[in-house]
Amino acid sequence: MAQPASEPQGEFVFLPVDTVAFGRGALERLPAEVERLGCRRAFIVTTASLLRERTLLERVERLLGARHVGTFGSVRQHTPSADVWAAAEQARQAVADLIVSFGGSTVNDCAKLVAYVLGERTAGIGGLLRCGVEHRGLAVSGNLPPHIAITTTLSAGEFTTGASITDEATRVKGTVSHTALAPRVVLLDPSVTVATPEWLWLSSGIKALDHAVERFYSPLHQPLVDALCLEAIRLLARYLPSSRATTEEGLAARGQCQIAAWLSAFGWANVRVGLSHILGHQIGGRCGVPHGYTSCITMPHAIRFVHRWAPDRLAPIAEALGLRVDERTAGDAVAQAVARLVADLGLPGRLREVGVPLEALDALIDAAMHEVESSEHLRAGLAGEIRREDVARLVRAAW
Incomplete structure (x- = not known):
């Protein structure tokens, strides 16, 4: 017997992204987009590895031509606050x-925050850190310089409204x-991804998979996001x-895979991610683990945890992965399929494999609970009540 239809209700907020150009040759659009935005002084934010691998960076600089006024090439993992301030000061001078980010999500995060510091004329990094630790929205009073993102990984930070920042004093x-x-x-x-290290490319693909899975099984899921996340899962698996x-x-x-990453993050402002990402934030920031690796490790455990509340949401994910299962077994099947994909790609599946010591787990658990408790949208996006003992069980299983 067919289930009665439920009436959809809600709203969808689009991001102010003017243009997404994709496919080989998309980089050549850079001069035209700079011209369209009316900018004359472009500042590049990138990593030390891309700064050393000059070939691709020189392509970007050549396309910018006389508009290129500087490059900050020292962004480290998890966007340390000192890097944000140093890049902003260099861009201000x-x-x-215009800010041009060239790299993955960490570079995108840094570029977003540099644009904020410039646009708001902030005199220090303390306010950003306080907002970050409390997971609060920023107050924006004026116009920020525009940001063009040239992405080299699959983490999809270029399609979000958020930016992560790490307090170097506390590692939060x-x-x-x-x-x-x-x-x-x-x-x-x-073509600009060919210099991306294989481990980074593949693990950022697992991060994109984590985006799609967590946003599909979110209690706040929406029809448009549902459809795009399932397609992202299919594309990444294939x-x-x-x-x-x-x-x-x-x-x-x-x-x-780039299209899949885009789909996995489309509508980010409407449906947020959940427990796997919460754990990943703290594992990454406190223990220096790349955020792609954190998804490799935390996602299977988060899936099993969520299955008790949302078996009906796990079954379509299983189907997108090519699995034939029912709702009762979907959680274990999806978790096992993700763990198998991670292993087949040669990526780590345990915290101890990435150097997290056993004695660090209690602090990670406490930090993850603080993130849950301090963020209204994270609490709303979690399937069911989550207790410290639940987080502890997940973290210890992941070790």
Whole structure:
């Protein structure tokens, strides 16, 4: 007997992203987009590895031409507060009116925060840190310089309103958000990903999978986000393994994975992520574990935890992964499939494999609970009540 229809109700907020260009050659759109935005002084934010690997960075600089006024190439994992302030000071001295991020989510986060510091003319980093630790939205009083994101990983930070920042004194990683932080332009060109280390590319693909899975099973799920997340799961399951290669076929697979990452994050302002990401924030910020690796480790355990409240949401995920299961067994089946994919890609599946000591677990558990308790949208997005003993059980199982 067919189930009676439930009436959909809600709203959907679009981000102020003007343009997403994708496919090989998308990078060549950069000069036209800079011109369209009316900018004359472009400042690049990137990592030390891309600064050393000059070939790709020189392409970006060449396309910017005389508009290029400087590059900050020292962004570290998890966006330490000192890096944000140093990049912002350098951009301020260069009188930048455009921020160009070239890298993955950490670079995107740093670029968003640099734009905020410039636009709001902030005199220090303390206010950002307080907002981040308390997981509060930012107050934006004026216009921020526009941000063009050229992405080299699959973490999809270029499609979100948030930015993470780590307090180096406490090692607590927090998140701030505002719609004004979203980049105006995103360029998804698989050819600029060829210098991305394989472990980073693949683990960021698992991070994108984590986005899609957690947003699909969120109690706050929405129809548009549901459809896009399921397609992201299908694409990543199909193309991530073959995207290792830099052959023609491999580049095509990388392009498909970039689309999947975009789909996994579309509508981020409407449906947030959940427990796997909460754990990952603290594991990453406190223990220096790359955020792609944190998803490899935490996602299977979070899936099993959520299944008790949302078996009906796990069954479609299982189907998208090519599994034939019912609601009763979907949680274990999806968790096992994700763990198997992680292992097949040669990525770590345990906290101890990435250097997290046993004695660090209690502090991680406390920090994760603080993040849950201090964030209204995170609490709303979690399926059911979560207690400290639940988090402790998950973290210890992941070790």
